Amino acid sequence: MRYLPLTADDRAEMMARIGIASVDALFADIPKDKREGELPDLPRAKGELEVERQLARLAAKNVPAGSVPFFVGAGAYRHHVPASVDHLIQRSEFLTSYTPYQPEIAQGTLQYLFEFQTQVAELTGMEVANASMYDGSTAAAEAVLMAHRVTRRRKAVLAGNLHPHYRATIETVSRYADDAVAALAPVPAGGEDLLSAIDESVSCIVVQSPDVFGNLVDLKPIAAKAHAAGALLIAVFTEVVSLGLVEPPGAQGADIVVGEGQSIGNALNFGGPYVGLFATRPKFIRQMPGRLAGETVDAEGRRGFVLTLSTREQHIRREKATSNICTNSGLCALAFTIHMSLLGRTGLTRLARLNHASACDLAERLAAVPGVEVLNATFFNEFTIRVPGKAADVIERLAQKGVLGGVPYSRLAPKAGLDDLILVAATETTTEDDRAAYAAALKEVLA
Amino acid sequence: MRYLPLTADDRAEMMARIGIASVDALFADIPKDKREGELPDLPRAKGELEVERQLARLAAKNVPAGSVPFFVGAGAYRHHVPASVDHLIQRSEFLTSYTPYQPEIAQGTLQYLFEFQTQVAELTGMEVANASMYDGSTAAAEAVLMAHRVTRRRKAVLAGNLHPHYRATIETVSRYADDAVAALAPVPAGGEDLLSAIDESVSCIVVQSPDVFGNLVDLKPIAAKAHAAGALLIAVFTEVVSLGLVEPPGAQGADIVVGEGQSIGNALNFGGPYVGLFATRPKFIRQMPGRLAGETVDAEGRRGFVLTLSTREQHIRREKATSNICTNSGLCALAFTIHMSLLGRTGLTRLARLNHASACDLAERLAAVPGVEVLNATFFNEFTIRVPGKAADVIERLAQKGVLGGVPYSRLAPKAGLDDLILVAATETTTEDDRAAYAAALKEVLA
C-alpha cells in the first residue's frame, strides 16, 4: 500500500523490540468479543488510477458552474481565482502544517493570519478581526453568543431578510443554549422595519446587507437605535466583494461584523470549506471567539507573531471558553489573504464595480422578459425576481435548458409562502452571452 | 499589468536616477527609422480570466486521450502519473530555478540529476548516463555523432525498423555535418538482417528494440558483429517501461543506449516537452554529450554535487564541444526521477507486466476481427496489425466512432509503401472496456 512505508521485515523488527509476537497483542485491551475478526465489509485497497477513475466518474455526474450560464448565489458566489492562489496554498509548508502552536516554526502561518486579520478589519471598517471562523453562518451564530456575553442579555432579534440558513444556524445554537431568538418576517423588496423590534431586552439585532434578496440596508439608524437600547448591532454579509463598493458596516456603527469570505480565493466546493470573517471593536476583544494572531518579538528582539489571548479559548478555559471552536479555516483564510493581496484596493474596487455592472445589466435584461418583475430598488451583484408560477419549477426548467438560473427562495425557506421568488446573482465570471442566454431561456420557459 | 510591478511613479524616480527624461532615451542606439512607432498589431493585455477562457476554448477543440478508448503510441505513450509527481515538480524551488551552475544553492537540482543518472544507468544496464537530452530522437542523433567521434568513422547504419522520425532526425543532422547514413528498409514482422550491413567502414549501427513495429530484437549478435568490425552498437527504445520486463541493451552489449523517457512521469503533451535518456560505457564518458552531475565534497567535507566534465561542453570548448546542447530537460527529468523513485523495482516490474498483459489481450481481440492480421511474434505493449485497405482511412473512421485506434505506419513513412499497417499500443491506462470497444469498432469499420 503506497501510503504505508513499513514492510513486513520492519514490522517484525519492531515487534521484536517491543517484545510481542503479534501486533494483536497491542490491541489486548479491546474486549475480545468486540474485536473485528473479518475485515470491514468494504472494498479492498485500490491503486491511484482506479481511485481517480471512480471519483472522476462521480464528478462527471455534476454540472460544473463553469460549463453553463450560471447565476446561483444566495450565500456562495462564483468568482475567478488567480492560478497563483491555488498554487501557493498547496505549498507543502502551508498545506501540511499544523495549527501554529509552535510559533518558532510557524511564522509563515502566523504572519499570513496577521495579514488576514488586518485585511478583514480594513474591509469591514472595524478595528480588529479574528483569524477566521468555519463560515459566515457559524460566525453569525458565534456573534450572537458573543453579544449575549457582552450585554449579559439573552435575546437576539434577527432581521427577516437574513439568509434563512443563517437564521436556522443561529436558532439552532440558541435553542440548545436556552437563549431566545425573535426572527422577523421577510420583506423581499426591502425596507424592513427593524427599529421597532429593538428594545432594552434585546442583546443584539442581526442585520444582513446586502440582504438575502440583494437589497442594501442603511445600518446607521439601526445602530443608533440598538446602542440607545444597550444592544449591539451585528452586521452580516454573504458576499464580501460587496465591501469593495458598499459602505462598510464598521462605518455605519456596527459592533460586530460577520460574513462569508468564500468569494475571495475560494471555490464554490458545493458549500464548503469556506471561511468565516469576524470583526469587532477593540473593547470586545476578550469576548471574541476564535484564534487571534498577535505581533510580538523573539528572544533576539526580532518581530514575530504568536497566537494570543488564548485564555479565551477552550484549551485553557475549558468549560468557560468563549466558544468551543478549535480548528478554523486556516487554508481558506490563506487563499483569501493571497487573493486579497493580489487585488489590493485597486483590484477589489474594480472587481466590485464589474460585479455590480454585470448584475445591473442582467437585471435590465430580465426585467424586460414578460411576466418578470425585479423587486430590488438597490442591490450589489444579486437581486430578486418575481416570476409567474412556482420559482422552483422555473429553475428546474431552466436547468433542463442548460441555464442555472438562481435559487428559488422557497428552497431556502419552504414555509415562508414566497414561492414565486428567485434570487439571481451575476459576477465578473458572467459573460454578456451568459446574460443574454438567461433572458432568452427565461422568456421561453415563461412563454 | 499584473506581472509588471513598476508604477508610473517608480519609473519616474528611476529615470531621474539615470538622468533621462524619457525611457526612449535608452533605446537611442536603435536606428530611428527602425523603431516601432505604433504598437505591434496584436491584441492588448488581457486579464487572467479572459486568457483562461480563450485557451480553454482552444483546448476544448482537442480530444483528450483520457476521454476515449485510446491506443496511440509510436514513440509516445499514455501512462498514469501519480498526482504527487506533478505536485512536486511545480514546487517553486524546482520550477523556477536555473541550470545549477551555482552548486551551493542548487543541490536540490544536482542531487536529483545524480539520482536520475543512476536510475537511467540501472534501467538500461549501462554504467553511466547523462542528465538528460531533449528527447529520444535527438538523443539518438547525438549518439550517432558521438559514435563518429569515438570511432573516427563517419558512416552510420540505421536499422529499417527504427522509428521513421528518429531516422529522419539522424539523417538531417548527418546531412548537414556531411556524415554518411545508410538506412535499411523496414521489415514489419521483424527478423531484419542487420548483420550484413555492418563492416569496417561503419561507425555504428542504430537498432531500436522494441522496434517501431513493436518487435523485440535480440541485440547480442549485432553487438558482437559490430564490435568485431570496430563499430558501436547504439540501442534505441521509445518506451522506457519496456525495460522493466525486457533484457536491457546494456546486458546485450550495446555501447550507447538512448531512448525516450516520456512514459515515466511525463504527460503526452502533443509531443513535447519530453526527456531523452542517454547512457554509455565509462570509457566513453568524455565523448558523451550533455550535462553530467557528479559527486564531490564541499569546503567542510560534506557530500555535495556539481555539474562536472564541463570541458566537453559548449561554454568551455565552444567550437570543439561534443555537442551544442545547452538547455536540456531538467524538469522532465525530475518528473521521471520522482515517478521512478515511487515505482522502484517492484512497481516498475508490475507496471511493465500490466502493460504487456494489456497489449497481449488486445492483440488477441484484434486478431479475432475478420480481416485483421497481427504481424508480431514478439512485442511489449505495442504491435502492428495489417488491415484490408488503407490504414489511414481505418484510423479516421475509428476516430469518427470515438476510438483513437493507433498510428498508420504510412503517417510516419508515407513513401515506404506500407499503407495497410497500424501501430497499436495498450498500457495500464487501457481498460478491458476500452479494448473490447476497439475490437467492436474495428469490426464495424471493416465490415
Added chain:
Amino acid sequence: LEEGLIFEIGRSEVTGVDIPEPPDFRARLGGLERKVAPDLPGLSEPEAMRHYVRLSRMNYGIDSGLFPLGSCTMKHNPRLNEKMARLAGFADIHPLQPVSTVQGALAVMTELSRYLLELTGMAAVALPPKAGAHGELCGMMAIKAAHLAADQGHRHVVVVPESAHGTNPATAASIGYEVRAIPARADGTVDVEAVKAALSPEVAALMLTNPNTCGLFEPDVVKIAAAVHEAGAYFYADGANFNAILGKVRIGDLGVDAMHINLHKTFSTPHGGGGPGAGPVVLSPALAPFAPVPCVVEHGGALTLVEDEGAAGAEAALGRMSAFHGQMGMFVRALAWMLSHGADGMRQASEDAVLSANYVRASLNDLMSVPFPDRPAMHEALFDDTWLAGTGISTLDVAKALIDEGYHPMTVYFPLVVHGAMLIEPTESESKASLDLFIATLRDLALAAKAGDTARFLGAPYYAPRRRLDETRAARAPVLRWLKSAPLGAAAE
C-alpha cells in the same frame, strides 16, 4: 529569513489582478456607496508569489519531517486527494444548484457515509459539522434533543473525565450543561466505579475519548457504556483518536451513542495550518432521528437533499449546524483516502500506527519516564517529566530543543492528568528509518539533559526562523493588526 508584511511591501495603486473597468458604470446602491476605499495594499503577481513562498519557508509541515503531535494525527496528505477535490465536478458546483445537477456530489456524500457507518457500526451519520469541535456540538445537541423529546429535559449534567480534550467541557457548557469531572485511575484509564458514582438522573451524557488521551484503550468501556445507558444517559465518544482502531473494533459495538470523526486526522485531509476540518458525527439508533439537516436520501434511484427541519425524513432533526451541506471538499479527500486504503489498508494503517507508537515507547522507556507502562499504548506514546527531575529542564524546553534537531515538537502538557506530559503520535506514515532517527534524536537529547547540557534546552530553538517569542507581551498589549501609526494595543485595553 526576514519578510515584510504586505502592508509594507504592497501599494494601494498596484494590483496583481487585471480587471476591466465596466463601460457606462451606474451604481444602483441607493446612496450606500463606500466613501473611503479600503486601505488595502496590492501586490503585483511576482511580488505576491515571492512573498508567500518566502512565508511558507518559515513553516514546518508533514512534508518537512516527522510530526509527532499526539492526539492530532498528522499523517501523510496524499496529493491525489487534492487533485480529486479540485475536479470541476466537485470544486465548481454550487450548494444550491438543482439537485438533478449534483447527483455525483450527493453520491460522494452517500458513499462517505457508508464507509463511516461500516467502520463504526453505527446507525446514522451527520455530515454537516465543519470540524471536530463542531461535530461535538452536533453530537451533544442530538443528545439534548433526544432527552427533550423523551421529556428528560431536566438532565443538565455531563460527566467528563479530567483527561478530556478541552473542547469537551467547552462544548457541553456551550449548550447549557453543567460539567462534572471524574478523575482517572492510577493506570491512566477511567474507573467504571467512578463513572457509576457520577451518574444520576440529572446526567445527560458521559463524554469520553477512547482510545483515551493517555494513549490507552479503555478496557472497561463496555461496562461504562452499560452503566451510562442504565442511568438513562448517552455515551458520547470523542473521535480524535479514531486512527488507532480502524477495522479493529467498531465503536457501535462498544455502546457508543455518538462520536465525531475528524476527517483531517484519521482520514488525512490536510490540517492546512489550522483548518479547514470536517467533523461528521456518527449516531446510534437512539440518536439517529435527531441528526441535523441537511441529509441525503435516496428516492426512486435519484439522490435528493432534505434541507429543511420538519420536512419528511427530518421531523425530529436537531436543527441546522451551518449554511449549506458540510465540507464537501473534505468529503472528497477523505473518500479518496478510504478508497485508496480499502478495508485491508485501513486496518493495516491502524495496526502500523499502533505498532509505531509502541516501538517509540519501547525504544525510549529506559531514558524517559512512561507514566502508564502496564498497558500497551495505542497510537500514541505518553511520557511524563519525571525523567527530567533535577535537570532544570522542562517539558517545554525539550520540545523547543527538538525544533533545533529539525522536528516539530510532540504535544506537550496534555493530557493534563500527567505532569509535564509529552504525547508522541508517529502515525502509520513514517518509515522505520524515520522512526529510528527520531528515537536516536530523543535519546541523544535525553542523555544531554541528564548530562546537564542545559543551554541546549533553555535557549532553544537556536536554528529556527525565530527564537522563543514573547507571548506575555503579545497578550498584555495585543497588536492584532498592522497599523500605519501606533499599534492597536493601547486602544485594546
Added chain:
Amino acid sequence: LEEGLIFEIGRSEVTGVDIPEPPDFRARLGGLERKVAPDLPGLSEPEAMRHYVRLSRMNYGIDSGLFPLGSCTMKHNPRLNEKMARLAGFADIHPLQPVSTVQGALAVMTELSRYLLELTGMAAVALPPKAGAHGELCGMMAIKAAHLAADQGHRHVVVVPESAHGTNPATAASIGYEVRAIPARADGTVDVEAVKAALSPEVAALMLTNPNTCGLFEPDVVKIAAAVHEAGAYFYADGANFNAILGKVRIGDLGVDAMHINLHKTFSTPHGGGGPGAGPVVLSPALAPFAPVPCVVEHGGALTLVEDEGAAGAEAALGRMSAFHGQMGMFVRALAWMLSHGADGMRQASEDAVLSANYVRASLNDLMSVPFPDRPAMHEALFDDTWLAGTGISTLDVAKALIDEGYHPMTVYFPLVVHGAMLIEPTESESKASLDLFIATLRDLALAAKAGDTARFLGAPYYAPRRRLDETRAARAPVLRWLKSAPLGAAAE
C-alpha cells in the same frame, strides 16, 4: 540540511505506486525477458514526498528572490501558464492522433506563430526546435540548405564575434562550418569595418547577438546586415536577448535572416533547473522555404500538419529536427504570457526591463566599474572587475558573497571580452523596492571589498546549503552515479 539519496532511503521491495498483478500472465517476449530486475529503490509516497520537498529546499528559484542572471532572463513564471498547459485538451493529447482531433492544438501553434512573426517582422517561423541551441542549429541548417540550393555549397566559414554565446561557435562547427572570430570595439559593439574585413565569398553567415552580450544594442546593425547580404551571406541573430526589444524594434526590419527565440527566457516558460526549453526560429523570406518539417498549414478552414519532407508545402524543407512537432507544453505557456501582456504589455515589459537594468547600472557605477559607460545598457548591466583591483577578491568571490546575502549571483566571466565580467539582468518583473534592496546589498559588498573585508568573500558562501564545492575533484575522478560499493570514478578513467 542533509538528505540522503533515494538509494540510501529506498528499498527495492517498497513501492509508492499500487499496481495490480495481471491475472494469467504469459509473456510474448521471445526469450528476451529481463534476467535481473533493475536494482531500483522504491519509496512509499510519504517518503518520496518528503525527500523531494527537502531537496527542493536546497534550491533557489525566481520565487525565492531576485535572479539577476545576465543573458538568461529569469523572469516571473506565471502559474496561469502552468495551469493552461495542464488542461487535458493540451496535456493529454498525442502527437500522432488524427489531426481532426487536435484542431485546438494546431490553432495554438498557429496563434503563437502569428505573435512571433508580428513581433519580429519575419516571414516564417519554425516551431520544432527544442531549446535555444537547437534553434540555432535549425537556423544555421536553414542557411546551409539555402546556400546548397543556390549552389553556394563552397561557403564554409561562419563569422562570429568574440563576445558570442558559446553555443554559436559550437553550433556552426557541428554542421561543418569553420568559425572566424572578429573582435569587439573598445565601446563593446561590433565594428562594421571588421565585419566587412572578415566577409568573403567563403562566408556563409554572420552570427550576432543583438542586443549584444555586453548588454548594448549594436548601433551599426543595419549596416552590418547590408554588408553581410552584399557578400552573399546570411545574418543569423542569437535571440537570447530578445527581451530588451519587444515592441520596440522588429529584427526583420534590421536585416536579420534567422533568429531563434528562447521561449523560456523572453516568454517566461520556466527554466525548471535547466529545461525544458523551446527555441522557435523566425526566418526571413529568403530562408522561409527551408524551414524544417513539421509545420501547420491551413487548408479549407481546417488546420493540418505537413509532417514529411518533400511533401507539398515542404519541398525545400531542411529536414526534421526531432520526433513529433515541438514543445507544445511550452507553446501554450508562451502564448498565455503573450495574451496576458498584449501588444502594450509586451512593449512595457521590455521598457521596464531596460529601465531596470539602467537603474541598477546608474546606482552602482560610482562603486563598480562599467566597461562601456557611453551607451545606454539594454536589459543587462555589465560591470568588469577593475573595481576589485588590489582587493584580492575576484568576481567569483563577489558572486559567492551575494549568495550569503540571499541572492542568486549574476552571470560571471561572461562575456569573455570583458575581464572578470559581471552581467546583471534584473528583468521587468522586479519591483523598485526589490531593485533598491539589491542595489544596497551590492553597494554594501563593494564597500566591504574595498575596505579589505576579504574573509566575507573568499570563504563565501557561509550560509548556503553547501560551502564551495570541490569541482576539480569531481572532474578528476568522476562519480556520476551511486554505487553500493566503490565509486565509479576509478573505472571511469
